[in-house]
Amino acid sequence: MSLVLGVGLRSGTSYAELHDLVATVLRDQSDAIQLVVTVDGKQREPALRQLVNELDAELRTFSKDELAAQPVPSPSEQVEQLTGTASVAEAAVLAAGAQLLLGKHRTSNATAALGRPTAAPYPAGVSAVVRAAGYGVGEREAVYRVIAERRDVRRGFLDEPVDDLTLGRVLEAAHRAPSVGLSQPWDFLVIRDVATRRKVHELATAQRDAFAASLPEDRRAAFDGLKIEAILDAPLNIAVTCDPGRGGRHVLGRHADPRTTMFSAAIAIQNLWLAARTEGLGVGWVSFFEPGEVAAVLDLPRHIELIGYLCVGYVDEFAPAPELVRSGWAKRRPLSWAVHHEEWGRRNTSIVGDAEQAARNVVPAAGQCVRVVVGGDAAHLDDAEALVVDLGTDRPADDFGVLWRAARTPAEAVEFGVEIARDLALQGVGQLVVQVVEDSERAEALARGLQVGASACGLTHSSA
Ligand SMILES: Cc1cc2nc3c(=O)[nH]c(=O)nc-3n(C[C@H](O)[C@H](O)[C@H](O)COP(=O)(O)O)c2cc1C
Incomplete structure (x- = not known):
């Protein structure tokens, strides 16, 4: 059965401190953490990101107002003064719809609480009579378990x-x-x-x-x-x-x-x-x-x-x-990169901001070299290391060496660049050589995004 971990932490908390705190909280638990929850803004903390990666969990955030509305067992005035909510860790567990299993544990810079998922509450205005039943907790767990395993x-x-x-x-x-x-x-x-x-x-x-x-x-x-x-x-x-x-x-x-x-x-x-x-x-x-x-x-x-x-x-x-x-051949893509709300590119996380933040603590990657030709076409695929980013408005002929990225705005081109670099890093790439062959604002923006994404993932980056 999976668990929900609520985390509060000061900016700059070290991974070692957070890791030890979570290890204490998990000491008597045999189940895995499926979801880590915190307050808006803390998703950019490097220690938290590393923890989420290590746990292979999903990260979710709530606003301080949403957390403040939770009926937590141990509210703190001091926390309220600092963050605007009387609890982060416990409130985060409750806000995620989980039941508290273990109240707040703390170190000098961080707090953690543990919960177990319960059935989702009925949204306002929906009565139990009109809502078909889901499965019981144990049965749900079995379904999610077979999917994960x-x-x-x-x-x-x-x-x-x-x-x-x-x-x-x-x-x-x-x-x-x-x-x-x-x-x-x-x-x-x-x-x-x-x-x-x-x-x-x-x-x-x-x-x-x-x-x-x-x-x-x-x-x-x-x-x-x-x-x-x-x-x-x-x-x-x-x-x-x-x-x-x-x-x-x-x-x-x-x-x-x-x-x-x-x-x-x-x-x-x-x-x-x-x-x-x-x-x-x-x-x-x-x-x-x-x-x-x-x-x-x-x-x-x-x-x-x-x-x-x-x-x-x-x-x-x-x-x-x-x-x-x-085997180190490829890595899994975080769910938060894949989910957009209402319009393409509106994610719970800013991929450019995330990348800039990640670049501050990055470990250099080792791996394959790819020459990314921005604004080129299939004629540029002269060696196996080349990858073309075609910015044209017409879909190019199918070729796995050509990424078609018809960016609608320079800002979107930056995001596409960040994503390309990060996706390549997931596929074992360690080095990017960027060659811009198109003279346009979008090509420049995409190249800039490649640089940001490369720094975020520890890729060596150079221009050709
Ligand atoms: C359409 C499809 C084709 C695949 N082809 C191969 C294949 O030819 N050889 C192989 O070793 N794995 C193949 N896989 C397995 C994937 O490598 C595997 O699903 C992926 O690495 C994730 O691992 P998991 O399925 O254990 O979660 C394929 C998977 C899918 C969905």
Whole structure:
């Protein structure tokens, strides 16, 4: 079951002090912290940011007025004078809709309190009669737990068959997925035959080699250590397919966006993945294929599209974090970067401000060098280290080496630059060389953003 941590801290509190305080609060707890809550403004404190990262938790803030409205057990006049609310840590837990489990603990510069999530209160004006019930706490926890503990598994498959009853439950879960117009466009081809799997394995190996050859040298060395499939290690493979025409001409909801039929099949895979996790079955998704080649090996009808190729079986463990994170290949993107309110770019956090703040305490990153060509086009992709940012108004032809960022204003261009640098850092980049080839305000602004983002993530930054 997950916990909510309320934190109050003075500006400049050290990470060591905060870490020790939280360790004290968590001493008798076996559950993980899912949410860290504090007062508006403190989300920029480096110690708090580091803590949130270490805990792999979500960070939420409330205004001092929202905190002041909470009925806390131990209000403090002194805190009220300093912050405008009589409590931060305890009030933050309550404001997040959690029940206090452990009241305020303090060090000289910080306070922490612990809570457990409860059901969300009814908003004003909504009565219990009209609101459908959610699940009880334990059941909710089980759902969130399987979501958090689902892993893509490529190692540690056991030589143990998957019985038909278990497989049936997992496929039933997949088959319950939502689908556009209830068209249920998926099929599941279960493959145990080793000869077939060998042929599919050959295709994946060829694509692996091709991908490795496309990488800059240091990235290739890192990739060599990664396992990307378990086609022959797992006892069974499942090819999940989509029939884009399933349901005929008038499938409700598909007419304006035919992609929805593929989305439906992909969601079925997620259902399968989650159900498998609850059964103790590992699933690894392999996409190192040209889908038509797999379709040929599997002798699929021409109208059937391959959506996902899964390796399934019992495994010796489920790793606590994605393999790509543990190997240092990539990092997870914080939720606060991904959530916008009412309009694009309006986040709970200012990404430029955050980046400037982060730059003050940053640890230098090591990793791949990328030459970012601002305002260029695909013709600039002369080496594997180049990445083009195309600022034009027309969508360029698809190419993974070209980022299309038609910034509407210079301010947006700065944000795009910050984001590009931060996203590259998540993908193991350590060094940016920025080459501006377009003479425009937006190109300059984007280059400025790249510099801010690079400093925030400890990337070495230079201009070409
Ligand atoms: C569409 C899709 C394709 C994927 N293809 C591969 C693949 O070819 N090889 C691989 O090792 N992992 C593949 N993965 C797994 C991702 O690397 C993995 O989901 C990600 O690193 C996060 O880890 P987690 O699933 O354990 O949380 C794929 C995942 C998805 C959703």
